[in-house]
Amino acid sequence: MNLKQLSALLDLSQTTVSRALNGYPEVSEATRRRVLEAAHRHGYKPNSNARKLATGRAGSIGYVLPVGRNIDLDPHFVEFLSGLGEHALSREIDLSLTPAPYERESEAYHRIAASRSVDGVYLSSMRNDEQRIALVRELGIPFLAHGRALKPENGYAFVDIDxxxxxxxxxxxxxxxxxxxxxxxxxxxxxxxxxxxxxxxxxxxxxxxxxxxxxxxxxxxxxxxxxxxxxxxxxxxxxxxxxxxxxxxxxxxxxxxxxxxxxxxxxxxxxxxxxxxxxxxxxxxxxxxxxxxxxxxxxSIRAAGARICERLVDIISGAEREPVQEIWPVExxxxxxxxxxxxxxxxxxxxxxxxxxxx
The missing domain is CATH 3.40.50.2300 (Response regulator)
Known part of the structure; x- marks a missing residue:
């Protein structure tokens, strides 16, 4: 079943169905639920290239992965990625990793912005005086932070634990x-x-x-x-x-x-x-x-990964408009x-x- 057939079945325009499938906020929750249920019932799978053309989105979220001689693969990151990946799968979102050494991190974000290869990025391992927040804002890349910097303290969305x-x-x-x-x-x-x-x-x-x-x-x-x-x-x-x-x-x-x-x-x-x-x-x-x-x-760092994905998709779609700062209690x-x-x-x-x- 293609988009045209699904739209005819639901008696909705192809634009409305596409927006419902991609989480646009202007589609009502009842319509979104109806479209998703029908898509699941009839085995509809969107063509990724057609979806990109129709929505102007890459259908992907990104992360600049630090690499280098003195950087080990952190088991915390692997567990976090598992939670993020599980939620990304449920939303039919891809994850794009861009490896870069610390000293060339800025170049990686410039490449991401120029190629429009992702719709947004998440930042992790927040440093005390965080430079990436200003950079991704300047480049116009939607973002969500996992953790929070000492500076700047406010004005950006994050998920952190206490x-x-x-x-x-x-x-x-x-x-x-x-x-x-x-x-x-x-x-x-x-x-x-x-x-x-x-x-x-x-x-x-x-x-x-x-x-x-x-x-x-x-x-x-x-x-x-x-x-x-x-x-x-x-x-x-x-x-x-x-x-x-x-x-x-x-x-x-x-x-x-x-x-x-x-x-x-x-x-x-x-x-x-x-x-x-x-x-x-x-x-x-x-x-x-x-x-x-x-x-x-x-x-749970796995739960944090799922929450980061959920909120970043909402930020990209416009469903989350304010820079919500979310701090989880710790047992x-x-x-x-x-x-x-x-x-x-x-x-x-x-x-x-x-x-x-x-x-």
């Missing part, structure tokens, strides 16, 4: 359990998500009157080797009096290395050290599968890797009369 709130709550739990010496193995603080997480840890410490200078903070790419290296530095190479009693980790992949180091050093969770990690809900790496189930701050899931601070490290506060009686 990184600061997540790590504030995780840190508050550890402080309530009596931990005073904390370590945070963070992601790269050139990226805004890591800055927000550090802000959350520091805010929780300040709320409890604990000097933030006592925090042992380490910033590195989130992978197993960095987790292993930093954990050894914290627990094997440091003065025992300076060892943390609790560790916050920015990623499950970092935590793989942390747990490996703790096992080799004979340190037990949570008796010797408590651990809380960030979990992006990977089907192949579950916190419950560790020998000691891990406490986590949890958010704190407490499992067996967290417990009270070891007795010798707890800070016991007693009233003066109690202290005198003890003497």
């Amino acid at each position: 990184n600061e709130g997540a790590f504030h709550d995780a840190t508050r739990l550890l402080l309530q359990l009596g931990h005073q010496r904390l370590a945070f193995i963070n992601g790269d603080t050139d990226f805004s998500f890591a800055v927000h997480r550090l802000d959350g840890v520091r805010r929780a410490m300040a709320d409890r009157g604990l000097p933030v200078a006592k925090l042992q903070h380490h910033s590195a790419a989130m992978n197993e080797e960095n987790g292993y290296r930093i954990a050894n530095m914290l627990f094997r190479d440091a003065d025992p009096a300076m060892r943390p009693t609790a560790v916050l980790s920015a990623s499950m992949f970092t935590t793989l290395g942390i747990v490996r180091a703790l096992n080799q050093l004979g340190l037990k969770m949570p008796d010797d050290v408590s651990v809380i990690t960030h979990d992006d809900v990977f089907p192949f790496l579950k916190p419950e599968s560790f020998s000691v189930p891990l406490s986590t701050t949890r958010s 704190l899931i407490v499992r067996a890797s967290t417990g009270p601070a070891p007795a010798e490290h707890r800070m016991v506060r007693r009233r003066p009369a109690e202290a005198a009686a003890a003497e």
Whole structure:
């Protein structure tokens, strides 16, 4: 069945049917639903070239994929792409990847704009002082950000999680359990998500009157080797009096290395050290599968991928007109890797009369 036949069957113009199939906002929801149901029932598949000519759209969303000697394929990206791809399939949208090294990223966006090969792009790995927002605006490319920059703060659409709130709550739990010496193995603080997480840890410490200078903070790419290296530095190479009693980790992949180091050093969770990690809900790496189930701050990166696709298609079609800034809450899931601070490290506060009686 072609577009002309489908239009005749529905007694609608070909323009209306085409607009309904491609998500134009001026088509009523009832008409759109009727057209989609008929297309599905009769096996209508739009000709991609004809659709591009009729709508002036490429039927594709784009992403500039960072490549280079120092860039690894991030498992977070693969999981995100799975969610995005599933939703793109349901909307009959293609995904176009444009590889580019960081220093030639601007050229990639100029090529995309000149070729009109995509209808919009999504931006990820938002940097503290983000330059791509101004660039894609100047080029007239519709876009949606996954994450948010420190600068600019406002005026653009994004989907993000509450990184600061997540790590504030995780840190508050550890402080309530009596931990005073904390370590945070963070992601790269050139990226805004890591800055927000550090802000959350520091805010929780300040709320409890604990000097933030006592925090042992380490910033590195989130992978197993960095987790292993930093954990050894914290627990094997440091003065025992300076060892943390609790560790916050920015990623499950970092935590793989942390747990490996703790096992080799004979340190037990949570008796010797408590651990809380960030979990992006990977089907192949579950916190419950560790020998000691891990406490986590949890958010689905696959769901974020689907939401990015959904909103970007709406932005392209005009269904979303305002720069909505969407921040998802993050769950704190407490499992067996967290417990009270070891007795010798707890800070016991007693009233003066109690202290005198003890003497």
